[in-house]
Amino acid sequence: MIRTNPTTSNASTFLNRELSWLAFNERVLAEANDERNPLLERLKFCAIAASNLDEFFMVRVAGVHRQLDAGVTVRSPDGLTPAETLANVRRKAGDMLRRIERVANALLRKLRDQGARITRVRDLGMRARAKLREHYLKQIQPVLTPLAVDPSHPFPYISNLSLNLAVIVHDEEEDGQEFARVKVPVGVLPRVVEIDGQYLLLEDIIAAHLGDLFRGRTVLSSYVFRVTRNTDYEFEEEEAEDLLQTIEEGLRRRRFGASVRLEITRDMPKELRDLLTERLDLDDEDVFQLGGPLGLADFMAWNPGRPDLTFKPFVPHVPDIEGEDGVFDTLKKGDVLLHHPYDSFDPVLRFLESAAIDPEVLAIKQTLYRTGNDERLLNVLRTAAENGKQAVALIELKARFDEHRNIAWARALERSGAHVVYGIAGLKTHAKVTLVVRREGGELRRFVHVGTGNYNPRTAKLYTDLSLLTTDPDIGDDVSDLFNHLTGYAEAQYETLLVAPDTARARLYELIDGEAQRARRGEDGWIFAKMNQLTDPGMIEALYRASQAGVRVRLLVRGVCCLRPGVPDLSENITVRSLLGRFLEHARVFAFGGSGVYFGSPDLMSRNLNRRVEVIAPACTASHRERLLSILDTEWHDQRGAWELRPDGAYEKLEGEFSAQEAFMQAAHPRS
Incomplete structure (x- = not known):
């Protein structure tokens, strides 16, 4: 029987939150080890575990560092001080990083045996090398920016989660060694590059062509490294005259958060490791030496076109909520409960789209937390506003890592004439609720959607969630009170909802x-x-x-x-x-x-x-x-x-x- 490590060693009645999180990520990694899962899905579980660990350092470990910097010594409910928690986290997280790496490399070897191989540049033949060089010169080198470090070039800023090459070059004239940094442009370019049916890592391609970037110098060696920074930012919301502008400023500050982790390849010499550790203001315990590849979260996007190595496609059930008379008549006959992704999210979208164009609908009010990039959802509120309805979007600008997208949505909706509200000072709006007010005869009827997941059609295919479409009058009254409270100053009294x-x-x-x-x-x-x-x-x-x-x-x-x-x-x-x-x-x-x-x-x-x-x-x-x-x-x-x-x-x-x-x-x- 598989057994994970305990999350605490003391006799407290509570388990440590950070160590419990690491135990959760162990369970994710176990899915990567489970041979019942297809090979590419197992690699994705490795990528998920690595991505989870990135966020853990950016948020949770960064929070422990802030406690230590503030001199906090108070024990948390589990009985550990911040210093004790950090010591445990550093040890366990380091072990986990190495296990994720071992599992990922074992899976990459298995994938190679199945014909989905990531090849090293040094293993390519002459013809493939020639094609690779042509691709590099046309598609990769124009994006690169080599940054020297010397008295006239200060140590460059290393952005959060960026993949980098630390390059050692020899200057023939000065007869000395110099350090330079090249950022690997993952995101701008794919991490895994396909050349003539072969797959190569972007950093390996760049490293093999560094001579082109440093003409006049001799490239002696290069080493991959990666920095993780504190991405939490704080601001006094009550004092912010323009919340949107304040959030944007906070996002700019996030790029310059303190370093909390440095990942390096094991072959990096001690002098270079010490230089990076000093310049990034880290302790030795915050440096993790790995065999590579670093940044395994990037492998989530790798698609070698092998459906035989992935889960079989799942087609969800699509409940017919429109029937012969339309969505609203269907819902008047009875509430609809959906279990996603087994039930499609499409009925929720159709409900919203019907409301946007129905001449009898007077108002649509919706909370938005994590929306994704689906234009269909954005168009609902835009169309409603353009059709003269009261379209209200309560957009949570502080949804961590989705702030940029939510700001873009807020501006697009404001341009269409929708009412955009940013919620209540000091609180995040995480509720998943939509209210549709429709005129029927001489009366108004409320139609409500309440969910456990975000209004995000993409994640609705990947997350298990629940949706209720209801005309229950008590729920309708409470949701009306909720929106009046969120958008105005009305005191709310909730009879049914918690x-x-x-x-x-x-x-x-x-x-x-x-x-x-x-x-x-x-x-x-x-x-x-x-x-x-x-x-x-x-x-x-x-x-x-x-x-x-x-x-x-x-x-x-x-x-x-x-x-x-x-x-x-x-x-x-x-x-x-x-x-x-x-x-x-x-x-x-x-x-x-x-x-x-x-x-x-x-x-x-x-x-x-x-x-x-x-x-x-x-x-x-x-x-x-x-x-x-x-x-x-x-x-x-x-x-x-x-x-x-x-x-x-x-x-x-x-x-x-x-x-x-x-x-x-x-x-x-x-x-x-």
Whole structure:
């Protein structure tokens, strides 16, 4: 049985958040090792694990560094100081980097045996070298900028996650060695370059032609390195007169964040490593020596055109919500619950598009967090505004790493005449809600979409999420209050929805404590929930109290979990599992034996419950409650991608072949 390392070594009732995150990434890497997955998909899991680790350093490790710089010595709920956390993270992250690299290189060798080979320049024949040189001179060299480092050329700025060549050249006239840096333009150019049916790494191609960049010098050697920087930025939102302008300025500052990690190839000499470490203001413990290739996240985009080495294409079920009389008449007959990606996201888009052109629709109001690049969604609000409707977009400019795209959307919508709002000062708007107001006869009817995932058609094919299309009047009233609160100064009173930061925490406490009261009365108290992260101390303590009262608690927590299950007299009635697979498990569902089933946008994290606008909605019909419980039950019985959390913080892989995701895909086909 596969077993991951414990996430903490002390006797605290909480598990360390950073170490729990690393344990999650171990589970992602295990998918890369799973021979039941196709080879190219296994390489993608390696790339995902590497990308996850990049973000972990940019955000979480950077945060620990800021705590140390501020002199923080207070212990976190798990009992570790920031210094102790950083020491653990450095050691475990270094081990993980090396494991990701080993797995990736083993997979690249297997792919080579299957005819999908990444070739070194030195292994090319004369004819292939000639074609490569022609490609380099025409397509690559014009993009490159060699930067010398000497008294008249200061040490260059090394941008976040950029791939670089540290080049040592010899000056014949001065009879000395000089250092130069060449940025490998990944993003501008593909990392894996195809030349006459052969694949080569961009940095290998550049390194083989450095003589062309440094004419008059002799290139002695070159070494690949990569820098990770702190990408969090802070600003006083309440003092910002123009939030959009403030965010743009913050993004410019992000490029110059402090360095938190340096990755280098093992062949780099000590003198050069010391130079980079000093100039980047890093400690030796922040330098990770690897065999390469560095920046494995770039391999996510590599497509050698081998469908036999990938997952078989999945075609989702597309529910017909238009029928003979259109979307709105269909929804008046009954609510629609969708389980993505097994149910297509297209019905949600068709609902929005119908609203944009329907002459009886008076208003469309929507929250937007991570939108992607889909013009279809952007056109909905643009078309609605151009058709004279009240089109309101509440765009979250502070959605990390999506700020540039959201700013572009905000400007495009403003130009079309839509009302663009940036939310409430001090809060991120993470809720996934749309309100459509339609005139029917002499009355107005509200149509609402509530989801667990972003309005992003691309990720809706890759993430498992839930969508509800409803005309429930109570939900409609609450959503109207929510938008009035977000766009104006109206006080909101929520009767049905659980809304953070206003009512969600208190109502969740009530629901958890209600099950504890049922258990104390001798009734069957139980909680069955699914989320991405569980880190909020208050929620964890409430679940501990429920367990002590005899409540059976089953939790599906995909990522970080700071709750320690199975501890006698504390959490012996709590079981925690993590589920991974072809699709990213992203839905949040909260079911209570005596109080119904809910779903929505927040995880049980302090940031979600205290500092974000989130919406949790009830499943209002018996059939929808049964379907959500069936989804949870199917996922609980997963063996293929399931791990169980032990009291010491280690995860153990469940044995077996049953896959919940495969079962959902198979169930979708008879309905297609």
